[in-house]
Amino acid sequence: MESEDVHQAYRDNLRRFADAEIKPFAAIVDREARFPAESIRALPKLALAGLPFPEALGGSDGDLMSQVVAVEEISRACASTAHLMLTCWVALMPLVVAGEPDLQRAIIPEVAAGRLQASFCLTEPSGGSDVAGMKTTAKKCEGGWRINGAKRFISNAGMSDWYAVLARNAAGGFGIFMVHRDDPGLSFGRNESKMGTRGSPLADVIFDDCKIPDGRVVGDPSGGYAIMMEILTYSRPLVAAQALGIAQGALEEAIAYTSQRKQFGQLVSRFQMTRGMIADMTTQVETARSMLYRCVAVAGENDERARAFASMAKLVCSNAAMSVTTDAVQLFGGYGYTKDYPVERMMRDAKVTQIWEGTNQIQKLLIAKHAYAAYES
Template sequence: MTLEADYRDFRDNIRRFAQTELAPRAAELDRSGEPPHQVHQAAAKLGIPGLPYPESYGGGGADIFAQCVAMEEMARACASSALSLGSSWILSAVVDFGSKDQQDRIVPQMVAGEARSAWGLTEPKGGSDLMAASTKATRTGDGWIINGVKRFITNGGWADWYMVFARTSEKRFGLFLVNKADPGVSFGAQEKKMGMRASPTSDVILDNVIVPEWRLLGDPERGAEYINKALLKSRMQMSAHALGIAGAALTEALRYTKERVQFGQPVADFQLVRGLVADMAIKVEAARATLCSACELYIGGDPAAKTQASIAKVLCSDAAMAVTTDAVQLYGGYGYLQDYPVERMMRDAKVTQIWEGTNQIHRLMIAKDFYERV
């Protein structure tokens, strides 16, 4: 049995949820730019916010492949909603690196869908260069004081908990759990974006924010190690997100070209169209196979998962951009109109090549690993 076969029923269940709750709202959410409140309520009833958390806390106990399946199916229906929902999984880092006390305090909120979470990584002068982060955490008698600005934060202002990456010494970093209600926490204006419009994005401003000692995640000097491990999981989840966009665009293109008649026959009968569709399908299936391989390596504890996840990230996001662009082309003039979903998918796809480490950075990482193998 393959992973895909093992999770077929699970995929079907998530797909039904996505088509029922996400897809009908996708266009309106894109137009309004409002956060997907109703989607979150529906997802909580199904247990999606708790998917990666332990069953002992009422979570789903899902492995990374199941998380990727869920993310892909949700992104097929609405990339913005999928992004916001998946952000609730960030605090699974508390399970990986935190204390039992932290887990008892935080995890039940996430599993129940009562709280949302967000990264606190990117800064105005530090995107892919995470080690250039200047946000500073200074130890006090009974906790820490944090100062800095985090930029392009998904769920910024909407999330309740922020996992903040901050410098604790000249060359060391820690991870801190910051709540939006903490004095000194404020948010910049919501960014006006090309795509992912229903997923809030803003600066998170930390001005002398005092956090108690229990909000420090693990060792205050091992934050870089923790974040790299957390980002490996996130990278695969977001690869699946991009794959979902690509798969949805391919499906829409197939449907449209079968129905659209030109010169007395369906557009799908033209040889050039079939060649383009075949290339789209190849990109989607190659990306899916690579992501599945990365998940298998990760589940098996193989260190090769790191590079395979980078390859999956590049393949999935490049496929998302290429396939959505081709889908718009196949729609002709209609593809340029907001009345049709491929226009939204193309806008949503672009950022997948930028976040989670730009594809250029991942290519450098992939090349480095392969050179070291020689």
């Protein structure tokens, strides 16, 4: 297992950076539900925009553990910024693993440098859990493809320059198509008003006979589904890291607040019930971290259990985030319920980690499938 210590210096550096350059904008982007432009502009200072991409394509070839630590530390400061950062990474990962070199060179270096952004488009109005039931089509035409349909709840829609779109072809298979924001026939729905991660835009991406040239298919035009499933095994640990970072931030806030707030003539931190809650919260955060790092180790060994471990990490970390942030609000008393303190934002931000990148019910289905594999294959 890759030890936490190996990445400790990297984590320390990230924490200093996130505290100085990201955290100061977290409350304001949430309050105004606006794009975290300052934070996103800062990411290239630590080469974060291109962290997972190959060096030959302008990235820094960071391993999964480095990516997890980066997402954790950015989420501890601002979950919206981490949401956008990992969205760009996930959107281009199909291109990294299966794209033609020309298409890779045309897109990845600009995103790795933080000059362009990218989104991934799976979910549709008819459903997100049943990915194979999607209706968006890509039809071969002279010199390219025509895409028709709509994708729902797409992070960074309208702001991203590139969209990795999973669509059904005439043969019934699925392809991944790279669509540019200026391609004819592409438009965006209204920006959704959300509970949390309010700095991260969310909208429909609509394809009305959207024409793209031939060279924009990622690998086999019928092989996209398998690639996307592989990418979800990569992306779920990142969402788990987002959840863990939020939980870590809320725990630290709760410890600091209860260490200076007095009731009945003594610090709230001296009450046994407070100490019991903080002990439970700390244990949940560390349990979640252990699960996530175990998942990273399994992924590194190219182990067949990687998919189930990715689901377990997302399940454990997102549930920990929801529980720890809710308790943090409780420990702040009435102040926790106001927007003057960050814990209510963290509680709202935590919720999405139980929903996106496959709901936790879907994760349980995948874990159970793995558990029963020997009997039901």
